[in-house]
Amino acid sequence: MSAATRGQVVALVEQRVANEHLRRHMLATEAIMRGLAQRLGEDPEVWGLTGLAHDLDTEETDGDATRHGVEAAATLRQLGLPEEAAHAVEAHNAATGVVAESRFDIALLAADQLSGLITAAALVRPEKDLAGVKLKSVRKRFREGAFARGVDRDSIARCADLGLELDDFMGIGLAAMQGIAPELGL
Numbered sequence: 106m107s108a109a110t111r112g113q114v115v116a117l118v119e120q121r122v123a124n125e126h127l128r129r130h131m132l133a134t135e136a137i138m139r140g141l142a143q144r145l146g147e148d149p150e151v152w153g154l155t156g157l158a159h160d161l162d163t164e165e166t167d168g169d170a171t172r173h174g175v176e177a178a179a180t181l182r183q184l185g186l187p188e189e190a191a192h193a194v195e196a197h198n199a200a201t202g203v204v205a206e207s208r209f210d211i212a213l214l215a216a217d218q219l220s221g222l223i224t225a226a227a228l229v230r231p232e233k234d235l236a237g238v239k240l241k242s243v244r245k246r247f248r249e250g251a252f253a254r255g256v257d258r259d260s261i262a263r264c265a266d267l268g269l270e271l272d273d274f275m276g277i278g279l280a281a282m283q284g285i286a287p288e289l290g291l
Contacts, residue, residue: 108185111150114157117180121161129289131160133220133282134213140281141212141274145267152212155181155190159197159213170200211266218260219278222246225253227291235279235286243275 122128138156142149162176178191195203196210197217205214226246227235246252247261264274282289 109154109181111154111157113184114154117161118157122164124164127160127163130220130224131157132285132288133224134159134216136281136285137216137220137278138212140277141216141267144269144277145208145212147209151187151190152209154186155193155209155213156216159194159217170198171202174198174201174203205263208267211263214260215262215264215267215274216278218257219275220282222253222256222261223275223279223282224289224291225256233291235283235289235291238279238283240272240276240279243279244272247271247275 118128118131122131135153135157139149139153141147142152158177158181159174160177161180162173166172166176174195174197178194181191181194182188189207189209192203192207193205193209193213195201196205197213205211223235223238223243226243227233227238229252230237247258250258261274262271264271267274269277282291
């Protein structure tokens with residue numbers, strides 16, 4: 106169990122992240138991480154808080170990619186989250202030089218990218234919501250390299266290192282995000 110509370114992390118997000126789209130991305134990543142933790146028998150609170158805080162330093166480190174993740178990880182350590190959480194946050198950004206190796210690291214790396222793909226899949230729909238997004242659509246968009254070009258599909262495919270098939274992983278992520286759709290504005 107973590108020493109930090111969700112309320113503390115939310116307060117930090119509100120203080121340090123002005124961009125509403127980035128905040129929603131962080132919430133989406135939290136939801137996916139909680140879903141993955143439940144599926145993989147991990148601690149949903151620690152995994153969720155890590156997903157929520159993973160981009161906490163994005164605006165502060167803008168222009169210096171080597172610091173993105175490092176400062177957020179330091180904050181997680183101060184909050185009393187396990188070292189594995191801080192390492193995962195550092196490893197989600199290759200520019201830090203920290204390699205994603207553990208299940209936790211890989212889960213955050215994959216969830217971070219999947220949240221972007223699912224969000225993009227929702228935004229191209231006429232209703233611009235998650236309610237009508239189906240797994241089949243997410244899978245199709247995954248295969249379209251020109252769609253959501255900023256999404257690293259190789260990172261999403263690392264779900265295999267977690268023992269999850271791509272469809273299973275995408276299904277967990279989609280259900281998690283649909284479960285908090287109002288918070289995401291989708």
